Amino acid sequence: MHPAFRSGKDMIVAGLLWSPVAFWTIFLHRTLSGSDLSSSAILLVPPMILLLGIAISVWYICKGLPFEKGNILYFIVRHSLTMIMILAVWLGVSSGYSGLLNENFASGNWSELFSSSLPLLTGTGIFTYLLSILIYYLFLANERIRAAEKEILQKQLEASRSELEALKTTIHPHFLFNTLNLISPLIKRSPSQASELISHLSEFLIYSFEHSIKTKSTLRDEIEHIKNYLGVEKFRLGDRLETEFKLQKGTSDIQVPPLILLPVVENSVKHGISQLLEGGNIRIETIIKEEHLVIIVSNPYEENAKKPRGRGHGLNNLKKRLKLYYKGEGGILTGKKESFFKVKIFIPLSKGAEIE
Numbered sequence: 001m002h003p004a005f006r007s008g009k010d011m012i013v014a015g016l017l018w019s020p021v022a023f024w025t026i027f028l029h030r031t032l033s034g035s036d037l038s039s040s041a042i043l044l045v046p047p048m049i050l051l052l053g054i055a056i057s058v059w060y061i062c063k064g065l066p067f068e069k070g071n072i073l074y075f076i077v078r079h080s081l082t083m084i085m086i087l088a089v090w091l092g093v094s095s096g097y098s099g100l101l102n103e104n105f106a107s108g109n110w111s112e113l114f115s116s117s118l119p120l121l122t123g124t125g126i127f128t129y130l131l132s133i134l135i136y137y138l139f140l141a142n143e144r145i146r147a148a149e150k151e152i153l154q155k156q157l158e159a160s161r162s163e164l165e166a167l168k169t170t171i172h173p174h175f176l177f178n179t180l181n182l183i184s185p186l187i188k189r190s191p192s193q194a195s196e197l198i199s200h201l202s203e204f205l206i207y208s209f210e211h212s213i214k215t216k217s218t219l220r221d222e223i224e225h226i227k228n229y230l231g232v233e234k235f236r237l238g239d240r241l242e243t244e245f246k247l248q249k250g251t252s253d254i255q256v257p258p259l260i261l262l263p264v265v266e267n268s269v270k271h272g273i274s275q276l277l278e279g280g281n282i283r284i285e286t287i288i289k290e291e292h293l294v295i296i297v298s299n300p301y302e303e304n305a306k307k308p309r310g311r312g313h314g315l316n317n318l319k320k321r322l323k324l325y326y327k328g329e330g331g332i333l334t335g336k337k338e339s340f341f342k343v344k345i346f347i348p349l350s351k352g353a354e355i356e
Contacts, residue, residue, distance in 0.1 A: 022048040025124045029117050043101070043113055044121075047094040051125065054086060055132040062136040079133060087125045094121065155324055175232075182235050193235070200231035211258035215325075219286065219293070220252040226261050226284070233269050240279025241269070251286040254293050256347055257325050261295065263314030264332075264343045268299035272341060275302045293347040301341045315343070322346075 025048060030040040065078055098114035179201055186194035207225045211217055223245065230243050261284075268282045280300035287294050315332060322330035322345070329348040334341070 021124070021128065022052075025120065029120055032120065033113060033116050035113060039113065043098060043110060043117070046097055047090070047121070048124075050093065051090060051128055054090060055128050058086075058129065058132040059136050062133055062140060066140070067137055083126065083129045086129065087122065090125060091118070091121060158320065158324065178236060179232055186235070197232060197235050200228045204228040204232060208259065208262075214258050216255045217258035218252065219247075219254050219256055219295075222256060222258070222261050223247070223252070223284070225259075226265050229262060229265060230269075230282070237269075237273060237279060240276070241273050242279070242281040244281055244283045246283070246285040248285075248287050251288065251293060254347065254349070256293070257321060260318060260321070260345060261297070263318050264297045264345070267314055267343075268297060268341070272299035272301040276300060288349070291349050293349060295345040295347070296342060297345075298340055298342040300339055301336075303339060318345075 022045070026037070026040045026044050029035070029044055030037050033040070061079075061082055065075065067075060095111070095114060098110045101110035179197070183194055183197055186197060204225065207221070207228070211221075211225075227243075227245075230241070234241050234243075265282065265284075273280050273282065282297070282299045285296040285298075287296070315334065319332050322332065326348050329350075331346050333344045333346070335344075336342075
């Protein structure tokens with residue numbers, strides 16, 4: 001099936017729409033040449049059917065020569081040369097057909113009649129070619145619009161999936177179970193500490209649920225969310241977990257996608273601090289560099305430690321989220337150096353890269 005038509009019915013409709021052009025050409029030929037209608041029909045019907053087939057095949061030419069605003073001259077020249085070649089071939093075949101009529105039909109000088117119709121056929125061929133490319137380029141434009149809409153829907157779906165994954169990372173069952181198991185003995189041993197742990201947990205969960213459906217947050221709120229998370233983990237890891245925050249002045253009010261720090265800091269705890277016998281320090285730093293907010297999270301890690309399952313999924317999801325939010329201008333970089341693992345999150349500050 002021809003790509004420009006969805007079914008055989010579409011091709012039949014195209015043929016019916018083309019019929020008035022063929023009939024009008026035959027009528028004009030009869031009028032201008034003074035021949036009878038049957039002679040004009042015998043001479044021109046087969047060439048007009050051939051021209052319809054050529055018009056349909058022009059689709060592939062349009063497909064291979066997309067319209068570009070910045071290269072209009074090249075576009076016009078290419079189509080002009082193509083049209084001249086097609087017309088030459090079509091008129092040559094039609095001339096050969098008139099010669100066959102001369103050989104098989106004694107009555108009438110078909111070649112002479114064809115020669116008198118050359119200006120009319122040339123005009124019809126030019127009109128047909130121009131009309132064909134106009135229709136096909138409109139079709140291709142519509143096809144591109146549909147493809148763009150499909151791509152947007154696909155990105156929205158990916159964004160929804162990423163948001164869902166982001167929400168899942170905020171409420172890991174193991175994290176909740178471990179925390180709840182800590183609360184019970186603390187209530188008996190130290191009610192004040194139990195109260196502090198419950199406060200950290202409740203603030204963490206409230207922020208996680210509320211911001212899982214939002215598109216914007218501030219870095220200050222994100223840092224407070226992380227402090228609540230680390231406050232809970234501090235009760236589990238004790239002195240093995242140390243934290244350090246170094247925030248450049250003026251960065252706290254910058255808007256960022258919500259829940260972008262949690263998967264990074266979770267990795268620091270799960271794959272770094274908890275794997276070390278003596279623990280270590282998680283450092284979170286922010287700087288402004290080259291029109292980007294750069295958030296740097298670093299932690300020590302054990303090179304020979306057994307890697308927990310699922311490593312890397314949180315960072316991969318974060319990378320996808322930033323790419324979607326900032327149209328490819330945001331992203332993350334990871335690196336290892338001297339038993340330290342470092343993650344850099346890049347948030348563009350330019351107006352053209354604001355969150356949609």
